[in-house]
Amino acid sequence: MGVDNDACNTGLVLGLGFSSTPETPTMPNNQTPKKPSCLMFQQQQPSSFEPSLTLGLCGDQFYQVTKKVDVDKAGYLHLHLHHHDQEPTAVDLYRRQASPHSAVSSFSSGRVKREREVSSEEVEVEKNSSRVSDEDEDGVNARKKLRLTKQQSALLEESFKQHSTLNSKQKQALAKQLNLTPRQVEVWFQNRRARTKLKQTEVDCEFLKKCCETLTDENRRLQKELQELKALKMAAQPFYMQMPAATLTMCPSCERTGGVADGNSKSPFSMATKPHFYNPFSNPSAAC
DNA sequence: CCGGATCCCAGTATTACTTCA
DNA sequence: GGTGAAGTAATACTGGGATCC
Numbered sequence A: 001m002g003v004d005n006d007a008c009n010t011g012l013v014l015g016l017g018f019s020s021t022p023e024t025p026t027m028p029n030n031q032t033p034k035k036p037s038c039l040m041f042q043q044q045q046p047s048s049f050e051p052s053l054t055l056g057l058c059g060d061q062f063y064q065v066t067k068k069v070d071v072d073k074a075g076y077l078h079l080h081l082h083h084h085d086q087e088p089t090a091v092d093l094y095r096r097q098a099s100p101h102s103a104v105s106s107f108s109s110g111r112v113k114r115e116r117e118v119s120s121e122e123v124e125v126e127k128n129s130s131r132v133s134d135e136d137e138d139g140v141n142a143r144k145k146l147r148l149t150k151q152q153s154a155l156l157e158e159s160f161k162q163h164s165t166l167n168s169k170q171k172q173a174l175a176k177q178l179n180l181t182p183r184q185v186e187v188w189f190q191n192r193r194a195r196t197k198l199k200q201t202e203v204d205c206e207f208l209k210k211c212c213e214t215l216t217d218e219n220r221r222l223q224k225e226l227q228e229l230k231a232l233k234m235a236a237q238p239f240y241m242q243m244p245a246a247t248l249t250m251c252p253s254c255e256r257t258g259g260v261a262d263g264n265s266k267s268p269f270s271m272a273t274k275p276h277f278y279n280p281f282s283n284p285s286a287a288c
Numbered sequence B: 001c002c003g004g005a006t007c008c009c010a011g012t013a014t015t016a017c018t019t020c021a
Numbered sequence C: 001g002g003t004g005a006a007g008t009a010a011t012a013c014t015g016g017g018a019t020c021c
Helices: A005-009 A090-098 A109-119 A124-130 A150-162 A168-178 A182-242 A252-257
Strands: A013-020 A031-033 A049-056 A071-073
Touching: A150 A168, A150 A182, A168 A182
Parallel strands: none
Antiparallel strands: A013 A049, A031 A071
16 A cells, blocks of 8 residues: 555554455355355445545554355266167267366267257257258268257256256256257356356456545545645644643643654654643643 | 366367458 | 458367365
């Protein structure tokens, strides 16, 4: 924080910080905290996360940071399915794809698409109207990108709203319902989570920009106010010093915060070195 | 403790679609 | 209106870390 020394010499300091209400991270169903992630704050509840600018004594700065724990999935279900088809099942495709260290890790998504087209009569018409012909017929196993139908996207979105991660059973069920492979469902959810995170990051960025602007303005205002108070204090000094001791109403705490105790101070207060003036207990005529 | 299986994430490639000159 | 380049969104893949068994 850019607090100038001059301000500190007065015993006052400007502090920039955030006050937030720590809250328990919400977990998707069947999930437990697994590993900490990056430092974040709860953007979802701006009311509990307000920027603050404080004016106080030196050393009275408070920073409070909320550490959000990223949630991963625990308690994996290891599903072992047996198949008897000549063509690989969706689970086979998924298992091949999900094991990057396997020798067959690079499995063409064109295969996935073809498998889906065979099994999905419902969306065939729509696809045929918007796509070029499949080149697999002439031996070119070109990678073709699946475009989900509106119905499929809607159902996936609906499912994502309920839980941003899926366990194996949910994935299987959803894949079956959508006529997609579990792998496709999984990839969709991964990408969806990534998009959500990206959006949230952008929102956070905008929010922080506004916070920064607000706090900069507030800082400027308080610095100005501080200067004015200091000027006022300086201007009032001669008059203050000319007043008879009997008319002063200074309490013991004022003596300490006034900064007059140190005799080597360069401030005008150093002129007042008479102990009886600042010690009401040694001077019965003092107002305190 | 080690290794395999599985999960998720970050990064990236690829394809489809849109915009605009 | 047709067209191609550029930009963007969507889908898929890869590699690595974490966790469980």
